[in-house]
Amino acid sequence: DTGVSQDPRHKITKRGQNVTFRCDPISEHNRLYWYRQTLGQGPEFLTYFQNEAQLEKSRLLSDRFSAERPKGSFSTLEIQRTEQGDSAMYLCASSLEWQIYQGSYNEQFFGPGTRLTVL
Amino acid sequence: GESVGLHLPTLSVQEGDNSIINCAYSNSASDYFIWYKQESGKGPQFIIDIRSNMDKRQGQRVTVLLNKTVKHLSLQIAATQPGDSAVYFCAENLHNFGNEKLTFGTGTRLTIIP
Numbered sequence: 650d651t652g653v654s655q656d657p658r659h660k661i662t663k664r665g666q667n668v669t670f671r672c673d674p675i676s677e678h679n680r681l682y683w684y685r686q687t688l689g690q691g692p693e694f695l696t697y698f699q700n701e702a703q704l705e706k707s708r709l710l711s712d713r714f715s716a717e718r719p720k721g722s723f724s725t726l727e728i729q730r731t732e733q734g735d736s737a738m739y740l741c742a743s744s745l746e747w748q749i750y751q752g753s754y755n756e757q758f759f760g761p762g763t764r765l766t767v768l
Numbered sequence: 769g770e771s772v773g774l775h776l777p778t779l780s781v782q783e784g785d786n787s788i789i790n791c792a793y794s795n796s797a798s799d800y801f802i803w804y805k806q807e808s809g810k811g812p813q814f815i816i817d818i819r820s821n822m823d824k825r826q827g828q829r830v831t832v833l834l835n836k837t838v839k840h841l842s843l844q845i846a847a848t849q850p851g852d853s854a855v856y857f858c859a860e861n862l863h864n865f866g867n868e869k870l871t872f873g874t875g876t877r878l879t880i881i882p
Contacts, residue, residue, distance in 0.1 A: 653811075689776055689874025691857045692812065705868065726780065740811050756802065757870060759811035 653760035655741050657684060659765045660748075662731055669727045670704075670763045674743030681724050682742040682757060683716055685709065692740050731767045738762040776855060778877045791841040791858035791874045798860035802870065803832060803843045805854045812857060815843070840872050845878075853880045 654673045662668050674681045674710075684692035695714070696706045698705050700721040710716075720726040728735055742757040781787040784822035793801065801818040817823045818832045818841075825832050831844040841858050855877050859870040 659859045682869070684870075689875075691859070691875050692870070694869035694871070695774060697868055708871070742811075756817060758814060759804075761809075 655760040673743030678743035684740040800861040
């Protein structure tokens, strides 16, 4: 499977615990994104990387959240001291920016997500 | 509570008929738009995209129409099949301004009636 993969697919944790999720993007993609999706809503942007550089962070990303992409390939998203409000699907996407004519495309391919439940 | 988010706009279509899903986007400066399909328990799946210098783009069984005057997108699915049942999201992007995030709409649940 050459798509975006995420691990684990499901995580149940108790409030106050730390959790870490992993995302493996499509191999040649230089951009990697994290989104959060709650039930019945569209995904909400959290942060994105171009290669290993974290270029943008949403205000949704509190100081309990940290994301890394150390070698410009896979990425991890850590949530410290989880709260019940953190329960959501955490989605990873990747893209390869390419220039065409006057601008660039940003077609993002999503992984299956990690569903987090905080008890 | 969570139940509010469960009340997605819904569209029920007879198998074989055409369906049209509408989306109002928020930012007049957005220059790139994507339609995604999301099945239960899965991540969003890319369907079709369109740049703001176009008003129509066709794919296999799908057509996206863009009306920048009223900030409106539509997705037309021809000859719907049971596998088309899913939640459909439109997303907008402002990438020409260095902002690479996708902003998603609320979503529409499409149900195909056999």
